[in-house]
Amino acid sequence: MMERISTGIPGLDKVLQGGLPVGSVFIVQGSPGAGKTVMANQICFQHATGGGRAVYATLLAESHDRLLKHLSPMEFYQGDHVPSSIYYVSCFDKLMRDGLPGILEFLASEAKARKASLLVLDGLFVLEETAQSACEFRKFINDLAMLANLLGCTILLLTNSARQPSSPEYTMVDGWIELAVRSKATRSYRTLTVHKVRGSDFLAGLHVYTISKAGLTVLPRFESVLADASYADVGTKRLGTGVGDLDTMLDGGLPCGSATLMLGPTGIGKTTLGLHFISQCTPAEPGLIFGFYENAARLKRRAQSYGIDLDGLMASGAVEMIWHPPTENFLDQLGYEILETVRRRQVARLFVDGIDAFAQSVIFQERLPPFLTALTGALREEGVTTVYSMELPFLMGGEHQISLGSISAVAENIILLRYVEQQAQMHRTLTLVKVRESDFDRSVKEYYITNRGVQIGSALSGAATVSAGIDTASPNSL
Numbered sequence: 001m002m003e004r005i006s007t008g009i010p011g012l013d014k015v016l017q018g019g020l021p022v023g024s025v026f027i028v029q030g031s032p033g034a035g036k037t038v039m040a041n042q043i044c045f046q047h048a049t050g051g052g053r054a055v056y057a058t059l060l061a062e063s064h065d066r067l068l069k070h071l072s073p074m075e076f077y078q079g080d081h082v083p084s085s086i087y088y089v090s091c092f093d094k095l096m097r098d099g100l101p102g103i104l105e106f107l108a109s110e111a112k113a114r115k116a117s118l119l120v121l122d123g124l125f126v127l128e129e130t131a132q133s134a135c136e137f138r139k140f141i142n143d144l145a146m147l148a149n150l151l152g153c154t155i156l157l158l159t160n161s162a163r164q165p166s167s168p169e170y171t172m173v174d175g176w177i178e179l180a181v182r183s184k185a186t187r188s189y190r191t192l193t194v195h196k197v198r199g200s201d202f203l204a205g206l207h208v209y210t211i212s213k214a215g216l217t218v219l220p221r222f223e224s225v226l227a228d229a230s231y232a233d234v235g236t237k238r239l240g241t242g243v244g245d246l247d248t249m250l251d252g253g254l255p256c257g258s259a260t261l262m263l264g265p266t267g268i269g270k271t272t273l274g275l276h277f278i279s280q281c282t283p284a285e286p287g288l289i290f291g292f293y294e295n296a297a298r299l300k301r302r303a304q305s306y307g308i309d310l311d312g313l314m315a316s317g318a319v320e321m322i323w324h325p326p327t328e329n330f331l332d333q334l335g336y337e338i339l340e341t342v343r344r345r346q347v348a349r350l351f352v353d354g355i356d357a358f359a360q361s362v363i364f365q366e367r368l369p370p371f372l373t374a375l376t377g378a379l380r381e382e383g384v385t386t387v388y389s390m391e392l393p394f395l396m397g398g399e400h401q402i403s404l405g406s407i408s409a410v411a412e413n414i415i416l417l418r419y420v421e422q423q424a425q426m427h428r429t430l431t432l433v434k435v436r437e438s439d440f441d442r443s444v445k446e447y448y449i450t451n452r453g454v455q456i457g458s459a460l461s462g463a464a465t466v467s468a469g470i471d472t473a474s475p476n477s478l
Contacts, residue, residue, distance in 0.1 A: 004020060011209070011217060011220050014220045017200060025173045025174050035190065038216060040122065049078065054086045055107075057106075058089075087114050107119065124169070125160050127140065138169075187328060191207065193206055207221050208221075210330070219336065220332070222371055223367070239256055240254075240280055242278075243454045249440060249445070250413075250432065250435055257384065258412045261389075262387060265391065265392050269454065272306065272449055273415075285348040285349070286318055287318065287320075287347060289320070292326040334357075339375075354389060431443075
């Protein structure tokens, strides 16, 4: 089995399927500002914290004092590692005097003297520009690979150079990681791509990463991490919705481990029904509210008006709430946060209030169907019964074509809420469109929101048939 060293960067070892192979040579490519220097130093400091030793060699004009001054506010920075475990050295003068052979000799000498198991060379493009010929540059890369293998030292080569994948340095090294800053419309984001790891599998494609005071955090593409999930069925147990008459319509409640979609226009009562569902949680079977549009204070007030003590449920540990404004979130970050909380608290019930916010968070819309499929499958494996709310663009009833698109593959149960106008009055109606492997009441029922919560009345006479207006096969996104 291939021996590896951990990068210590959250998410990166997952992308690399275990970390950096010992004795390998990796190119880390990216434009200025992409985060190459932060990434390499973060790896060095995490390596030193684990007992390793590193040499950081620069070919750039920036002084080491200035470099460390910029690094010192970062949470991974530990001054006592310099120079005991991490040794910074400039080799620009050596390059000017002795060329590439001198650099190779210098790096070998420093690595041996410092007993380094990690070596960073910052500024590979400078060597490329200085080389007398392409042949000399290829020989340097080849000799460096031999040095890494001989010393058992992992080497990172940082470069700004954007070359073709067929360029000699990329074909001769063991691995190639690319960092990029991209834009779409008015939004900027950073992506990490692993193009190559010799002798090893890795998670291919674009992975978003962020840079903060903690350093780099890589968000491995959610659906690629969960590609092998088994999506196990959890059985025939039912969970109550918190509304007795709705449970009767559902032939006993929601199937345990299933995903339910509540569709309806603004103000129709989607959040209210979600709060009823969460109100059935206990400390032994806890719940999670994952919301975007109403924070905890507003939800507590709303729940109280229906006789639901959400404040007490949260105080007892029966319910936890996570709230994110629906602005510039990252889709993967949301998915991982949900799963981490579900696993940490062994959540039995999950209410996602506003699945529309996932569509607003995704950069590439074609990712939404596989993301939702992966998320719902992972939640089912954890035994979680999930209710999603989704806002529809129309207010009043009548014939409407509703394209579920992205979520049709994961919505095993669909509850449609509508406004219907009759005799100069507006009525709320509830219809079950489908329920997983179960019989259910197909009538259109009027319901009311009172100070005792949701109450379901009788079938509404003259109500239009709505199930025919649901298109679950549409390829369109939310």
